[in-house]
Amino acid sequence: xxxxxxxxxxxxxxxxxxxxxxxxxxxxxxxxxxxxxxxxxxxxxxxxxxxxxxxxxxxxxxxxxxxxxxxxxxxxxxxxxxxxxxxxxxxxxxxxxxxxxxxxxxxxxxxxxxxxxxxxxxxxxxxxxxxxxxxxxxxxxxxxxxxxxxxxxxxxxxxxxxxxxxxxxxxxxxxxxxxxxxxxxxxxxxxxxxxxxxxxxxxxxxxxxxxxxxxxxxxxxxxxxxxxxxxxxxxxxxxxxxxxxxxxxxxxxxxxxxxxxxxxxxxxxxxxxxxxxxxxxxxxxxxxxxxxxx
Ligand code: PAF
Numbered sequence: 211x212x213x214x215x216x217x218x219x220x221x222x223x224x225x226x227x228x229x230x231x232x233x234x235x236x237x238x239x240x241x242x243x244x245x246x247x248x249x250x251x252x253x254x255x256x257x258x259x260x261x262x263x264x265x266x267x268x269x270x271x272x273x274x275x276x277x278x279x280x281x282x283x284x285x286x287x288x289x290x291x292x293x294x295x296x297x298x299x300x301x302x303x304x305x306x307x308x309x310x311x312x313x314x315x316x317x318x319x320x321x322x323x324x325x326x327x328x329x330x331x332x333x334x335x336x337x338x339x340x341x342x343x344x345x346x347x348x349x350x351x352x353x354x355x356x357x358x359x360x361x362x363x364x365x366x367x368x369x370x371x372x373x374x375x376x377x378x379x380x381x382x383x384x385x386x387x388x389x390x391x392x393x394x395x396x397x398x399x400x401x402x403x404x405x406x407x408x409x410x411x412x413x414x415x416x417x418x419x420x421x422x423x424x425x426x427x428x429x430x431x432x433x434x435x436x437x438x439x440x441x442x443x444x445x446x447x448x449x450x451x452x453x454x455x456x457x458x459x460x461x462x463x464x465x466x467x468x469x470x471x472x473x474x475x476x477x478x479x480x481x482x483x484x485x486x487x488x489x490x491x492x493x494x495x496x497x498x499x500x501x502x503x504x
Pocket of ligand 1: 271
C-alpha cells in the first residue's frame with residue numbers, strides 16, 4: 211500500500227493510474243476505521259483496479275459545539291487496517307493542504323440538506339459536499355463508495371453528482387451492524403458500558419417500526435409512532451427525529467413502502483447516534499458482524 215500525503219501526490223497517483231488504463235475506486239473516510247469502512251473497500255475493490263482511501267477529519271462539516279477536536283483518531287491503526295483490507299493508495303492530507311485558504315465557495319446542499327441531520331446540524335451537509343467535491347476533484351475516481359448508515363449523505367452525494375454532471379458512479383454499500391445490532395460508527399467508541407445498552411434502543415425502535423409495517427401499517431405516522439414508543443421507554447435517551455423517507459427524493463413521506471427508509475437519530479448521554487432501515491428488508495437485511503451475512 212502506498213501512503214500519500216499532499217493533494218498533488220494524490221492527483222499524480224490517480225493520473226498515473228488513469229494513464230495506465232486502470233479504473234480508480236474511491237472510499238472517502240474520516241478514519242478510526244471499523245468493519246463498515248472495510249466493507250466499502252471490498253465493494254470498491256470488486257469494481258476497480260486501484261482502490262484509494264482518504265482519511266481526513268473535515269473541520270468544515272462540524273458545528274462549533276460538535277466533536278471535531280475529540281473525534282477519534284488513530285492513524286497507525288488505520289494504516290494497518292487499510293493495508294490488510296487491500297487499499298492500494300491511502301491518502302491522509304493535513305488540514306492546511308485541503309484548506310490552504312478559507313473556503314470561499316461551498317456547495318449548497320439544497321432542501322434535502324436542510325432536513326433531518328441538516329436541521330439538527332446546520333451547515334453540516336454544505337461541509338460534507340464541499341469536501342467530497344474537493345476529494346473527487348483530486349482523486350478523479352470512476353466509482354466512489356459510501357455506506358448506507360449515512361443514508362442522507364449518500365443521497366446528497368448522488369444528487370450532487372447528478373446535478374453537477376460529474377462522471378463518477380456512486381455506489382451505496384449495505385449498513386453493517388455489530389453483533390448486538392448497533393450500526394457500526396466511529397462514534398460508538400464514546401459509548402461506555404452504561405450507555406451502550408441504552409443505545410441499543412435505536413435498532414430496537416427501527417425493528418419495531420418494521421414490525422408495524424409488516425403487520426400492514428402503510429401510514430408513515432403509524433410506523434413512526436411504533437418506533438418512537440420504544441425510544442420513549444428508555445431513560446437517558448432523547449429522540450431527535452424518526453421519519454419515513456422516500457428513497458428517491460429523500461424527503462419525508464406520508465406513505466410507507468417496502469423501499470422507504472425509516473431513519474432516526476437519538477442522543478445517548480453526550481453522544482448522537484443515527485441509524486436507518488429499509489422497511490421491506492428489516493434490520494436482518496443488513497450485514498451483521500458475527501452473523502451469516504458477514
Ligand atoms: O462519512 C464520512 O466519513 C464523511 O462525511 C466523508 C464522506 C468522508 C466526508 O468528510
